Amino acid sequence: MAQKKRKHGGWQDRLVDYVIRALIWSALRLPVKRRLRAVGWLVRRVIGPAVKWDDRVRANLDHVWPGLPEARIREITNQVLDNVGRAFIENYDVPEMLARGARYQVSGPGLAAVEQARRDGTPVLFVSGHYGSAECARCAMVARGYQIGGLIRPMSNPFFNEHYTKNMHDICEPVFEQGRRGTMGLIKHIKSGGMAVLLFDIYDSSGVPIDFLGQPAPTVTSIADIALKTGALVVPFFGVRHPDRYGFDAIFEEPIPHGDPVEMMQEATRRLEARINADPGQWMWIHRRWKPERQARNQRKRAAAKISP
Known part of the structure; x- marks a missing residue:
């Protein structure tokens, strides 16, 4: 039986948002450079592995660059997750981003x-x-x-x-x-x-x-x-x-x-x-940019539609 898709806007989303707001509030109490390092570390070491973003980075790298050395994969993965954390928290201090942009x-x-x-x-x-x-x-x-x-x-x-x-x-x-x-x-x-x-x-x-x-x-x-x-x-x-x-x-x-x-x-x-x-x-390798299985499935559907009477 297919799993019923969860509707958004319920208590689960509210709870997740409370956690995110608490993280943002806490991070904004820190000086900016320490804040970026802290949230980058949190995403790299805790959040990323918990939600399997590291696995997604690895799968994407293997899809386009198969055979990369393990050490290089870990290096890129750490950089990607660190960048995700920094980009996220930067958006919550617009005056600082504008001041930095001017410099x-x-x-x-x-x-x-x-x-x-x-x-x-x-x-x-x-x-x-x-x-x-x-x-x-x-x-x-x-x-x-x-x-x-x-x-x-x-x-x-x-x-x-x-x-x-x-x-x-x-x-x-x-x-x-x-x-x-x-x-x-x-x-x-x-x-x-x-x-x-x-x-x-x-x-x-x-x-x-x-x-x-x-x-x-x-x-x-x-x-x-x-x-x-x-x-x-x-x-x-x-x-x-x-x-x-x-x-x-x-x-x-x-x-x-x-x-x-x-x-x-x-x-x-x-x-x-x-x-x-x-x-x-x-680059944000956590996105499902290629979805090769879905592309192959859609291609088969289009091919079947062309030959059907």
Whole structure:
């Protein structure tokens, strides 16, 4: 018998949110660098293993880079979980993130195009993945007077989602929640000459299979579609953490030329791949990016549908 799917919004979600709020409250009592180290350690040593995130990192690494030495797997896993913890707690101190963003370097071959777009009122879509800290890079630009919105995926726990999304709004408006209404709001914002951040490295069953680190991964083309519809620049950008895991650089790469939407997303994927290959510990390997079993199952279903009378 299939297990009944739990509805969200009940007492279990409320309890989890109480625990998360207590963790956030306690962490925010610490000086910022000690706070980041503490939450990074907690996720690396306690939370990550408890919810099997370390197993998921290992499975993803084995899927794309089979044969990695065990020591290298452990090193990457520790870096990934540490980064997850730091990125989480950073979002709950927006003034500190904005102040840090104002101090650290903003650079890259695409920065001049972004500055020109701002002067001309040309819309810009900043595309990135869950690498380093996209929010830190966004804060670096907001601290310099840019208005950069975004599209976020709501959390399944509605109590946690309430304060999580509030932080995204506090960094800079407008922020839209994923869905038809949010997407239409985003398009309207871009059409008016706005700028927004979009992350594309999440599994989406409706996406086009694009090779990512050597394995096909369903990838949405909506970013390219919106850019073509609105005339927006598509600029890959990354918040790359320093070795001390506190400082970072906001790096803006050359804009992706307009063209075929799939080819545009292939190029965006290549840019992210290059960053991951250079420093894999900064990418969030806990996501189920490939889901090879589901891809194979969906492919069999499509093949069966084609031959059925």
